Amino acid sequence: MSLAETIAPQLPYLRRFARALTGSQEGGDAYVVAVLETLVADPQSFPDTQMKRVGLYKCFLKVWNSIRLNRDAMEPKSQADRSLEAITPRPRQAFLLASVEGFTTQQIAEILECSTDEVSRLIEEAGEQIAEQTATDVLIIEDEPLISMDLEALVKGLGHRVSGVARTHREAIAEVRKKRPGLVLADIHLADGSSGLDAVNEILLGFNLPVIFITAFPERLLTGERPEPTFLITKPFEPNTVRALVSQALFFGTDAHVPDASSGLASQQRGPRLATSSDARP
Template identity: 90%
Template sequence: MSLAETIAPQLPYLRRFARALTGSQESGDAYVVAVLETLVADPQSFPESNMKRVGLYKCFLKVWNSISLNRDDVAPKTRVDLSLEAITPRPRQAFLLASVEGFTTQQIAEILDCSTREVSALIEEAGEQIAEQTATDVLIIEDEPLISMDLEALVKGLGHRVSGIARTHREAIIEVKKKQPGLVLADIHLADGSSGLDAVNEILLGFNLPVIFITAFPERLLTGERPEPTFLITKPFEPNTVRALVSQALFFGTNARVPDASAGLGGARGPKLATSASSGARALRT
């Protein structure tokens, strides 16, 4: 299979990544064109990798880090675009490779030419910078006191405020009426036998906000049907996982409405879930 045939299926995803990285459609597409021009001029510059997608992104970032395309950005920038620009470049690259493109830590390390430890540090740094931009009030829907205390500490450690802690569906609705949160962390099974799914869906009838489900029963949500939540953490959880998903959920502002539990998770659909070639060639040889 030729290099062109290998990378062609990955180009839509590379364009998505490039646009997120640069903050605009025009600049992102321009960098992708520069990468393609580089590979046409020097096919041997394509990095060696067991995974061609890893090699393509590695190639792209070497070009992106080595040249400046002075194109005028005409497309209006979204809140996410502006937030991305506020994150320093290397943490931004690691964050997007993980959260948008779904690369593993090992693959990101290969793309960025660094250790896995450095990748983890970069993603954590991006999370901290995101938290500074997205500080908000968080509602915790959790019936286990020790777990809710752990979540409260994690949330506050990221610079957010806890607007309330609810143990039941009814308490969750009461807390929302007191103060509208910017993020919800929700368990599924609550103290009185009520459903965190129902509570979240009722909350999202009034307004959209990102939701992270934290549950010991992920199979209740991951059925293979749609819609499914964008952000889901399985108990027992790792604190770093919670920190990372809180930052990502707030950054991308994705809501997480799911079907009513009484409908067997197959009920009505809610809102959509979260989602100069020569200089480039020189860079790829270094």
């Protein structure tokens, strides 16, 4: 099997990691492109590892540490600038590799080229620093009662408040009218057949805020071919994944955006629309 065939299935997940690390789709995807260009130019640069996924992420972080795309992509985000003063990239890398990507401590040590003790220290440091910086009201849009209860417990465990729990598009809009949230966790397919994507797009017409989508099919929204959500949680999810992405979304102050259809200029200023419910279907 060729190197391209080996790493191709991992690209949606590498995009997820890159976007969480940079705090933006544009910045994260630019890094993935840079990695692919590096491998095309010099296939021998791919690390000689037993697990090819470990080698891919190791290659990615070597590119991350060697060029300035990360700084350029985040400027001039004042929230990110303030956050970055309190947490350095290396603890954030270790935290995401464990909590979002599911690597073992040994695998992270190989990726970061450090000891397992150092990995544990980095993860603990990142968790403490991120938790100190964030506290907000969270709207949960989820039609499965057990899942919504789990999400509510996780959100409260991070020190946040739950402003409301909605099972449908209509309920989500009603909850926002009662209290404006600082973060939205949204399922895609809701109880009455409505769309969490459409609900979020309607919410974002009024104001911008960080959004994390929950889906069993992340590859449908992580193609790199159109404006897409920066943060996604894959069902069934691990509690640490939720904790990590909630912290990352608030850490960067990464707002989602939709265009103002009445004005082309406003559309450019506010940014691209997120994928719609029809985009998420095969």
